[in-house]
Amino acid sequence: MKPSIQSWRQAASPLLAGAANALAFAPGPLPGPMLPLVQLACLAYLAYLALSAPDARRAAWAGFLFGLGTFAVGQYWIFISLHRYGGLASPLAAGAVLLLAAAESLYFAAAAALAHWLAARPGAARAGYGRCLLTAAVWASCWTLGEWLRGTLFTGFPWQNIGYAHVEGMLAAWAPLFGVYGVAWLAAFACAAVGQLAVAQGSGNEAPPAATVAAAIVIVLAGLALRHVEWSQPQGQPFIARLVQGNVPQSEKFDPALMQQGLDTYMSLAALPAKEAGADPALIILPETIMVLFQDRYAPQVWRQWLEIAGRRQAILLMGVPLHTAVGGAERFTNSAIAFSGDTPLQQLLAGAPALRYDKHHLVPFGEFVPPGFRWFVDALDIPLGDFDRGAPRQRPFQLAGQALAPDICFEDVFGEEIIRAVRPDAQNGPGASVLVNISNLGWFGNTWALRQHLQISRMRALETARPMIRATNTGMTAAIAPDGSLRATLPPAAKGVLDVEVQGASGLTPYVRWGNTPVLAWSLLLLLAGLVSRRRAHIAPRHGAGHLHAEKK
Numbered sequence: 443m444k445p446s447i448q449s450w451r452q453a454a455s456p457l458l459a460g461a462a463n464a465l466a467f468a469p470g471p472l473p474g475p476m477l478p479l480v481q482l483a484c485l486a487y488l489a490y491l492a493l494s495a496p497d498a499r500r501a502a503w504a505g506f507l508f509g510l511g512t513f514a515v516g517q518y519w520i521f522i523s524l525h526r527y528g529g530l531a532s533p534l535a536a537g538a539v540l541l542l543a544a545a546e547s548l549y550f551a552a553a554a555a556l557a558h559w560l561a562a563r564p565g566a567a568r569a570g571y572g573r574c575l576l577t578a579a580v581w582a583s584c585w586t587l588g589e590w591l592r593g594t595l596f597t598g599f600p601w602q603n604i605g606y607a608h609v610e611g612m613l614a615a616w617a618p619l620f621g622v623y624g625v626a627w628l629a630a631f632a633c634a635a636v637g638q639l640a641v642a643q644g645s646g647n648e649a650p651p652a653a654t655v656a657a658a659i660v661i662v663l664a665g666l667a668l669r670h671v672e673w674s675q676p677q678g679q680p681f682i683a684r685l686v687q688g689n690v691p692q693s694e695k696f697d698p699a700l701m702q703q704g705l706d707t708y709m710s711l712a713a714l715p716a717k718e719a720g721a722d723p724a725l726i727i728l729p730e731t732i733m734v735l736f737q738d739r740y741a742p743q744v745w746r747q748w749l750e751i752a753g754r755r756q757a758i759l760l761m762g763v764p765l766h767t768a769v770g771g772a773e774r775f776t777n778s779a780i781a782f783s784g785d786t787p788l789q790q791l792l793a794g795a796p797a798l799r800y801d802k803h804h805l806v807p808f809g810e811f812v813p814p815g816f817r818w819f820v821d822a823l824d825i826p827l828g829d830f831d832r833g834a835p836r837q838r839p840f841q842l843a844g845q846a847l848a849p850d851i852c853f854e855d856v857f858g859e860e861i862i863r864a865v866r867p868d869a870q871n872g873p874g875a876s877v878l879v880n881i882s883n884l885g886w887f888g889n890t891w892a893l894r895q896h897l898q899i900s901r902m903r904a905l906e907t908a909r910p911m912i913r914a915t916n917t918g919m920t921a922a923i924a925p926d927g928s929l930r931a932t933l934p935p936a937a938k939g940v941l942d943v944e945v946q947g948a949s950g951l952t953p954y955v956r957w958g959n960t961p962v963l964a965w966s967l968l969l970l971l972a973g974l975v976s977r978r979r980a981h982i983a984p985r986h987g988a989g990h991l992h993a994e995k996k
Contacts, residue, residue: 453503453507455487455491456487456488456491456504456505456507456508456511457507457508457510457511458511459484459487459488459508459511460484460488460507460508460509460510460511460512460513460515461511461512461514461515462480462483462484462511463480463481463484463485463508463511463512463516464511464512464513464515464516464602465477465480465515466478466480466481466484466604466607467516467602467606467607467891467895467898468891468894468895468897468898469894470891470894474610475610477607477608477609477610477611478607478608478610478611478612478613478629479611480607481604481607481608481629482629482632482633482636484508485585485604485629485630485633486632486633486634486636486637486640487637488504488505488508488554488633488637489581489630489633489634489636489637489638490636490637490640490641491504492504492505492554492555492557492558492581492637493557493558493561493577493581493634493637493638493641494641495558497558498555498556498558498559498562499555501554501555501557501558501559502551502552502554502555502558503551504554505547505550505551505552505553505554505555506544506547506548506550506551507547508547508550508554509543509546509547509548509549509550509551510540510543510544510547512543512547512550512602513542513543513546513547513602514539514540514543516601516602516891516895517539517542517543517601517602517892518539518890518891519887519888519890519891519892520538520539520542520887521535521536521538521539522886522887522888522890523886523887524538524539526693526888527692527693527886546592546599549588549589549591549592550588552584552588553584553585553587553588554584556584556970557577557580557581557584557585557634559977560577560580560584560970560973560974560976560977561577561580561581561973561977562977569638569647569650569651570650571649571650571653571654573650573976574635574638574650574651574653574654575653575654575657576969576972576973576976577634577638577654577973578631578634578635578638578654578657578658579631579634579969579972579973580969580970580972580973581630581631581633581634581637582627582628582630582631582634582966582969583627583965583966583967583969583970583973584966584970585604585626585627585630586623586626586627586630586962586963586966587963587966587967587970589603589604589605589623589626590623590959590963593856593857596807596813597804597805597807598857599856600622600856600857601853601856601895601899602895603622603623603626604626604629604630605617605621605622605623605624605625605626605629605902606622606895606898606899606902607629608625608629609898609901609902609905609927610927612662612665612666613625613628613629613661613662613665614665614669614905614927615665615666615667615668615669615671616628616665616668617902617905617906617927617954618668618671618673618905618906618907618908618952618953618954619668619952619953619954620953620954620961620962621858621859621906621954621958621959621962622858622902622906623959623962623963624954624961624962625902627962627965627966628661628665631658631661632655632658632661632662634654635651635654635655635657635658636655636658638651638654639651639652639654639655673908673925673950673952674908674909674925674948674949674950674952675948675949675950676946676947676948676949677845677876677946677947677948677949678844678845678876678947679844680944680945680946680947681724681725681843681844681845681944681945682716682721682722682723682724682725682942682943682944682945683723683724683725683726683727683912683922683942683943683944683945684712684723684725684726684727684757684940684941684942685727685912685913685914685920685921685922685933685940685941685942685943686708686711686712686726686727686728686729686914686920686940687711687729687914687915687916687917687918687920687933687937687938687939687940687941688704688707688708688711688728688729688732688916688938689916689917689936689937689938690704690707690708690885690916690917691885692883692885692886692917695734695883695885695916696734701734701735704732704734705732705733705744707938708728708732709747709748709751711938711939711940712726712728712751712755712759713751713754713755714940716942717942721942722755722756722757723755723757723942724757724758724842724843725757725758725760725842725843725847725945726752726755726757726758726759726760727760727761727879727881727912727914728759728760728761728762728881728914729761729762729881729882729883729914729915729916730762730777730779730851730852730881730882730883730915730916731762731763731764731777731883732761732762732763732916733761733762733763733764734764735764736764736765736766736775736794737763737764737765737766737791737792737794738766738792738793738794739766742788742792745788745791745792746788748761748782748791749782749784749786749788749791750784752782752783752784752786753783753784753785754784756784757783758781758782758783758842758843759781759782759783760779760780760781760798760840760842760847760849760879760881761779761780761781761881762777762778762779762851762881762883763778763779763780764776764777764778764830765778765780765794765799765801766794767793767794767795774831775829775830775831776801776802776830776831776833777801777802777805777810777830777851778794778799778800778801778802778833778851779799779800779802779849779851779879779881780794780796780798780799780800781796781798781799781840781842782796782798798840798841798842800833800837800840800849800850800851801831801832801833801834801837802830802832802833802850802851802852802854803832803833803834803835803837803854803860804832804853804854804857804860805830805832806852806853810829810830811829811830812829835860835863836863836864836868836870836871837864837871838871838872839864839871839872839873839874839875841872844947845876845877845945845947846872846873846874846875846876846877846947847875847876847877847878847879848861848864848865848874848875848877848878848879849879849880849881850864850878850879850880850881851880851881851882852880852881852882852883852884853882853896854880855878855880855899855900855903855911856899858902858903858906858954858959859958859959861878861903861906861907862906862907862954862955862958864878865878865907865909865951865955866951866955866956874951874955875909876909876947876948876949877909877910877911877912877945877947877948878903878904878907878909878910878911878912879911879912879913879914880900880911880912880913880914881913881914881915882896882913882914882915882916883915883916883917884896884915884916884917884918885916885917889917889918889935889936893915893917893918893919893935894919894935896919897913897919897921897929897932900913900921900923901923901927901928901929902927904923904924904925904926904927905925905926905927906952906954906955907925907952907954907955908925908926908948908950908952908955909925909947909948910922910923910924910925910945910946910947910948911923912943912945917935917936918933918934918935918936918937919932919933919935920932920933920941921933921941922941922943922945925948930943931943
């Protein structure tokens with residue numbers, strides 16, 4: 443039997459809502475102030491579909507289609523890396539993107555199904571104030587736990603967590619307290635409140651869901667008040683940092699005939715004089731893997747050139763380079779960030795053992811390690827992939843220019859629970875970081891949404907930690923971010939240039955740095971337990987009532 447027109451519409455509406463939701467994670471094509479509103483509207487529509495679905499299976503289907511639209515559209519740029527740079531045929535690359543989107547969508551499906559199951563009870567159409575409030579809280583908890591599982595299982599991929607749509611929204615001020623998952627919970631609560639109100643329209647019982655919407659508005663207004671809280675204070679003296687963006691095309695970056703040309707580009711940009719007298723950079727930051735070979739594959743003369751630039755500019759150079767080292771007789775291969783001055787011994791650089799070194803801890807599946815059972819997929823790609831060793835979860839910040847700098851590499855800053863480790867004081871690794879530094883190369887994905895989405899993620903990390911974040915990238919987005927998440931300066935993407943900015947370090951610990959994700963996860967689990975207890979009582983009570991009535995009739 444052919445599907446009816448109505449069934450096609452039922453499938454298309456959550457899919458299109460998810461596609462619209464994908465626009466909410468970075469400015470362009472929509473302006474920044476619209477992003478939170480679009481995200482809330484789209485998820486509220488899904489909450490309406492899931493909570494009004496006739497059964498949990500159809501609620502799950504709506505959640506899955508919403509996720510498929512969100513991830514297939516929002517992560518379309520993965521196709522570019524697989525097809526243009528990986529040499530994978532277009533149908534296979536497109537299929538891989540859809541497969542990843544479908545896998546991510548399973549978390550949305552599970553969240554929608556569980557929320558529907560917990561909310562479904564006799565007399566739900568006449569739900570009272572407490573039940574409507576609990577239903578919205580249960581939806582928010584299911585959604586947040588689904589987001590957390592998506593960002594944790596199988597090394598995690600929390601890209602497009604709904605919290606990132608609110609970097610410039612009225613919920614942003616909650617990030618220093620509860621992090622991006624806390625912001626996601628609050629956004630999902632508001633969406634479920636609106637969704638319930640839509641379900642109740644025409645039933646004559648609009649007051650309880652309307653009161654839940656009012657509770658969501660109170661949360662939003664409280665967020666506005668939190669904007670005035672100062673979670674950190676200046677530490678030390680400000681310094682000038684130069685952020686270098688070479689815009690070396692990915693097609694040239696690993697071409698043996700053009701490698702030196704890319705290196706020369708970065709050397710010339712790093713060596714540029716100060717833009718004005720008295721504004722000499724104390725720190726020059728270059729992106730991830732500007733040295734594309736292991737450090738011991740370069741002639742000593744190359745490293746001498748870098749030392750000469752550092753000496754001439756009287757600055758510290760911080761750069762990304764893969765390192766090949768020997769530790770206790772065992773070889774290690776790491777994707778690393780190193781920092782050195784003009785006085786650093788040449789032999790330290792050749793050996794990959796400078797005093798200031800950070801080894802990437804959270805590696806990218808397929809790009810930096812091969813997941814078990816996927817060697818066949820990696821072999822099908824024509825990408826220079828690494829099989830790197832992991833760095834330690836907590837490493838000592840770089841003590842530079844009177845500040846403690848915590849480097850992270852590429853998509854490591856997607857994991858807020860890992861970034862806060864470097865901000866906390868530690869007996870073994872010293873005081874926490876006063877400045878966050880991200881070095882990235884998103885050239886694999888062209889001039890796409892990926893660059894702006896990643897910038898939004900970095901802004902959330904600044905908000906959570908109340909620390910400035912400075913980013914040096916190969917193709918964009920190179921930027922300086924203030925501790926409140928606002929953009930201080932950026933370079934345009936897909937352009938060559940340097941960004942000289944004044945950086946002021948910060949001290950002080952936000953509640954999120956102290957507690958991490960524990961409060962929001964514990965809160966969510968307790969609310970699911972409350973939802974389960976409420977559901978059991980609601981289904982037991984009618985049976986007891988029927989039995990009592992039957993006895994009276996006798």
